[in-house]
Amino acid sequence: xxxxxxxxxxxxxxxxxxxxxxxxxxxxxxxxxxxxxxxxxxxxxxxxxxxxxxxxxxxxxxxxxxxx
Amino acid sequence: xxxxxxxxxxxxxxxxxxxxxxxxxxxxxxxxxxxxxxxxxxxxxxxxxxxxxxxxxxxxxxxxxxxx
Amino acid sequence: xxxxxxxxxxxxxxxxxxxxxxxxxxxxxxxxxxxxxxxxxxxxxxxxxxxxxxxxxxxxxxxxxxxx
Amino acid sequence: xxxxxxxxxxxxxxxxxxxxxxxxxxxxxxxxxxxxxxxxxxxxxxxxxxxxxxxxxxxxxxxxxxxx
Amino acid sequence: xxxxxxxxxxxxxxxxxxxxxxxxxxxxxxxxxxxxxxxxxxxxxxxxxxxxxxxxxxxxxxxxxxxx
Amino acid sequence: xxxxxxxxxxxxxxxxxxxxxxxxxxxxxxxxxxxxxxxxxxxxxxxxxxxxxxxxxxxxxxxxxxxx
Numbered sequence: 001x002x003x004x005x006x007x008x009x010x011x012x013x014x015x016x017x018x019x020x021x022x023x024x025x026x027x028x029x030x031x032x033x034x035x036x037x038x039x040x041x042x043x044x045x046x047x048x049x050x051x052x053x054x055x056x057x058x059x060x061x062x063x064x065x066x067x068x
Numbered sequence: 069x070x071x072x073x074x075x076x077x078x079x080x081x082x083x084x085x086x087x088x089x090x091x092x093x094x095x096x097x098x099x100x101x102x103x104x105x106x107x108x109x110x111x112x113x114x115x116x117x118x119x120x121x122x123x124x125x126x127x128x129x130x131x132x133x134x135x136x
Numbered sequence: 137x138x139x140x141x142x143x144x145x146x147x148x149x150x151x152x153x154x155x156x157x158x159x160x161x162x163x164x165x166x167x168x169x170x171x172x173x174x175x176x177x178x179x180x181x182x183x184x185x186x187x188x189x190x191x192x193x194x195x196x197x198x199x200x201x202x203x204x
Numbered sequence: 205x206x207x208x209x210x211x212x213x214x215x216x217x218x219x220x221x222x223x224x225x226x227x228x229x230x231x232x233x234x235x236x237x238x239x240x241x242x243x244x245x246x247x248x249x250x251x252x253x254x255x256x257x258x259x260x261x262x263x264x265x266x267x268x269x270x271x272x
Numbered sequence: 273x274x275x276x277x278x279x280x281x282x283x284x285x286x287x288x289x290x291x292x293x294x295x296x297x298x299x300x301x302x303x304x305x306x307x308x309x310x311x312x313x314x315x316x317x318x319x320x321x322x323x324x325x326x327x328x329x330x331x332x333x334x335x336x337x338x339x340x
Numbered sequence: 341x342x343x344x345x346x347x348x349x350x351x352x353x354x355x356x357x358x359x360x361x362x363x364x365x366x367x368x369x370x371x372x373x374x375x376x377x378x379x380x381x382x383x384x385x386x387x388x389x390x391x392x393x394x395x396x397x398x399x400x401x402x403x404x405x406x407x408x
Contacts, residue, residue: 001326003139003177005277007247008305015118015128017304022121024300029278032292033285039326041139041177042121043075045113045249050219053226053246054273054311060219069190071343071381075139076169083254083264085168090257092164097142100156101149107190109343109381110257111211113249122137122175143383151322151332158325178325179279181317181385186355189362189382196355205394207275207313207347212373221372228368233346236360237353243394245275245313258341258379287390287400294393314393315347317385 001039002029009059010046018044069107070097077127078114086112137175138165145195146182154180205243206233213263214250222248273311274301281331282318290316341379342369349399350386358384 004025022042029035049059072093090110097103117127140161158178165171185195208229226246233239253263276297294314301307321331344365362382369375389399 003279007275026124038123044119051248055242056230071143073141094260106259112255162328174327180323187384191378192366209345211343298396310395316391
């Protein structure tokens, strides 16, 4: 029954990585809190780097700075 | 004033279905809780099946299993 | 599998009203989109009126104005 | 450390506007609440007008009405 | 930079369990997606059982049924 | 019509501060994106420090470390 929402930037997470994330988080909720995995819901949202801000700048800007 | 967020997998909901959902939920909040429909906000998000996990597997995997 | 999040101000919704809302929204997702009700998840969040803004003012202020 | 989620309809917000929004909201949380901007996270989500309801109708319908 | 929101019913998760959940999810995002743990944000929300619906009924009702 | 959700830790934000935040964010969406303030909705959620993780530790732990 838990609901987990994971937001990340859309920088190329693969279907395989998302699959492992869903498996892992679902198992963790079962192991730590005893939650029934059958009704655990995990939703991954991938956000464009222009739309994500950290430290007052977009991730697009941050990535540019990092490359320099 | 209520805010409703509906997340579904992106498996082909039509504009007409989304319209009915918005009308229906807005009316329900008015009927049950007396909320003013003019400021009720409903946001539908459609999530790729690779990004939605239920029971520890992605909906992509689940749909494949169901087809077998 | 749909996930619905309903945010309202905490102005006295009863357990009975919340129950009807959960039943109604779950049924609507089944009727309109054919979603399996067994895994439909509805989460209602009740927010203090000081924490909800509409039209640039809090609902606390709005309620005061309405009473005048 | 604050987390801000801004949902708007996808009606052409530019990268520059989103940048200004992220800067502005981050600064506001620092000015008003003293929050460290380095860990303030702002996520902007742009929602299709078919998927956003206000007053029981979609923004798509509302825009059509407004044009008439 | 990832943001994770975990919603569970408020049925007695301890501070220790929440701590383990935060550690575990942060590490998983580092291991699977290479995300910097320093800016990973995890927010746990505990929801009253009257406010959580699954299968069209509240968790309050479900718990009563399970006890019989 | 925009919807803004601001999550902060519950460390004593006053009604006055929340009011200023709601006014400021609503105005910023009008100034930068031309959004009608009348239907802009801002919801502030205050989260216990045990329930907020940053850098893999809870804010409760972080505050203790900072005091030392």
